[in-house]
Amino acid sequence: MKYRRFGKTGFNASEVSLGTWQLGSKWGDPFSEKDAQETLEAAFDAGVNFFDTADVYQDGDSQRALAKFIKGKEDKVFVSTKIGRRLDPHVASGYNEKNLTKFVEDCLRNLDVDALDNVLLHCPPTSVYYEPEVFFTMDKLKKEGKIKNYGVSVEKVEEGMKALDYDISSVEIIYNMFRLRPADNFFKMAQQHDVGIIARVPLASGILSGKYTLETKFGKNDHRTTNRHGEEFDAGETFSGVDYATGVKAANELKERLGAGDILAPMALRYILMSDAVSTVIPGASKPSQIARNVEAADLPAFTPEQMEIVRDVYNKYIKNPVQYKW
Template sequence: MRKRPLGKTTLQVSELALGTWGLSGDGYGPMVEAEIDRVIDRALAVGIDLFDTADVYGRGEMERRLGKRLQGAGPAFVVTKIGTDLEGLPPRKRFDPAHLRTAFERSQERLARDVVDVVLLHNPTMAAMRSKESLAFLRDLKQAGKIRAFGVSAGSADVARSALRDEVDVIEIAYNAFLPGDLHEVAGDVSESGAAVLARSVLAHGLLAGQWSADREFFSFDHRAERWTREEFKLRIRQLDVLRPLVTGPVVSLRAAALRFVLANQLVSSAVLGPRSVAQLDQLVREAGMPPYLGDTALTELSARLRSAGITT
């Protein structure tokens, strides 16, 4: 497993990370508990040392599980996210220091770590970013030696840019071949700040694996049932054709092309994967391949095809 610098921190992390939202059962439906453990253990075995989670994944269960599975497993870094109050009626986002302090202490206990590697605000609004209190709280945790790095999991380029200008260590942002624009929009800010980029949604929730037909339907408990209208979904399936010219030589599938697109961007410190089985994880690790992931000519031609298909690059 190749390593990359985690931005301006002193950490070196695997360029593939294991995301745990899918394993939690929250997004795609129930998981067999034994398979969750097998996926985590397999990630460690293939050299993945960066694990992405949040205090709300499985209502804290994924943090607890990582706390157990990673103990004594050698170097392993955890990124967790806080800022959602599930105890409120209704549950809501909260980024006030009082809530964040309680949330962090609970995460720290579940992860069984005196020092948490990376803590991110979980999808804050621009209003939360403007208040400055939440980032000041995380900065204080870092100065106190309770976390190694801090930042924001951003839902938009505006939030990411605001975080970068407030000198965070890490941003997490959706980045894939069908959604390249947010990261490209803040690329200059990333370069200037030296912050690490964790790329999530690298397969667009499975779409970019290229294995669905246009009439694919999802179960009601699967978040993808509400993600696209039927017409939007059919359009996305047609747009997959712009990726097919990349499938040549060592790029053996659309899934490989999509993953290599993310890894080809040197701003990305790690691509956060979301496998729900050992077989899926092994497939992704195998198909990531070796650098150069995609050539400059291939990327330039892809950008032109994406624009012609109506995808903003």
């Protein structure tokens, strides 16, 4: 495993880390504490020291599993947690001092720590980025010692750019072979502000594993079945906003032209790491066996200029219009 500086936090994060949306559970299935602990330990043993969670993941079970795991490892790991999606309805007015303080205090209890390493506003409505009081509240919570750093998880590049107006330490953003726009201008701006970048949805909900076909069926509670067009949350999340059939076709072409064989998934992660603005990438895992597949990316050779051009060519051919212009 290799490590990169996580912006102004100064923490050296594992290049390949762990997103814990699926932790201890396959999409829609019951949570397994045993699977969760074994997955976390497998990640740690493989060199992973950065863990991304949220208060809504498994209704807090993800955080509570992390609390158990990090005991005795507090100086060796970094936990980034998101808040805000518990709001119902999820509207800008809910991002007020009372709610944000409660969310942070709930996370402190769930994670059983005195201060949170990093707190991200969890894809708030765009108008929140134009309400400085929200960010002043985060500054206050930092001054009070409840959080050490804060930032935002965004849907759109423009939201990430606007967030740089505030004293944030990190931005979590969708970046993968099907979502190239963040690298055009935003990454350079983030580097200038010494803001760490967390690359989320790195495999475009699994299409970039190269294993899906038009006949692939997902579970009835799986977001890849229920949120293809944004029925449950942002339309740009599931499959990175790419039409499924188009995504399968593009992934197959990438697999063939890159000579990826059975390793398109780790190659897709390695592609993300070609950008030195990216601090860490956070693929998920629901069981220990998936960890080895994820961390394999850190040891793959760098993409050649020709391979980089292939990714851009496939993106321009299948994905750019309309994804480039929506997110």
